[in-house]
């Protein structure tokens with residue numbers, strides 16, 4: 001029996017690299033899944049790839065809109081009867097630019113998705129978990145939630161804010177059975193880093209990749225699956241004494 005047997009998990013940003021890999025891992029561990037994203041066709045292809053049958057469903061919506069988040073939680077309860085795990089993972093990198101060049105619109109968009117979206121997901125899943133006696137919330141932060149990365153002001157500010165939300169939520173829900181943690185990946189080999197590399201070094205994105213890799217003790221990007229493994233652990237009862245933690249999945253990036 002898998003570590004997540006009997007549990008129902010909501011995953012936001014489920015059609016992206018880390019989200020879809022975590023869906024596969026959680027399904028393999030026995031969870032039933034509600035996958036959330038903004039585009040039904042992208043969600044449909046993840047559902048098809050997973051081949052999860054009755055254990056997987058999807059719900060389209062914007063993670064930054066409260067009505068959509070409420071509808072996501074309601075759809076999960078209606079479909080599966082409960083919510084035990086939230087992986088609040090949807091996130092945008094925004095423009096890669098010097099702090100003085102970022103527009104108000106770009107800055108606000110990153111905060112809306114990353115900060116407001118994470119807060120709304122916690123706000124509307126925690127009560128269902130508390131009513132049921134407990135649950136586990138995992139947010140996707142970043143190494144940029146603990147240190148600065150030049151060119152990523154809006155993103156780094158948002159990921160620092162997510163760690164703040166995790167700390168507050170862990171305190172507020174600690175005696176109510178709901179654990180709240182975040183994972184903090186270093187660069188992961190997927191579409192988001194492709195976008196960051198192209199923005200940072202338009203003529204030769206491989207130069208940006210070399211630069212980022214040089215910041216990582218292990219000298220390479222991580223994989224979506226390497227993040228998914230830690231998320232599944234935090235979702236499971238094996239992590240039952242873990243709350244309020246920021247868990248690096250970073251090949252030693254933060255050791256520097």
Ligand SMILES: NC(=O)c1ccc[n+]([C@@H]2O[C@H](COP(=O)([O-])OP(=O)(O)OC[C@H]3O[C@@H](n4cnc5c(N)ncnc54)[C@H](OP(=O)(O)O)[C@@H]3O)[C@@H](O)[C@H]2O)c1
Nearest residue numbers: 013015016017018037038089090091092142185187188192
């Ligand atoms: N890749 C990395 O190197 C890295 C490192 C550290 C942390 N992270 C974090 O990991 C999380 C997942 O990203 P990923 O690496 O899997 O990248 P990804 O493949 O680009 O996926 C990002 C996901 O977030 C959603 N998203 C992106 N922009 C959005 C917006 N403006 N509004 C609403 N939803 C949006 C997308 O959902 P839709 O299907 O709705 O588009 C997508 O599923 C993010 O929070 C990211 O910040 C990534």
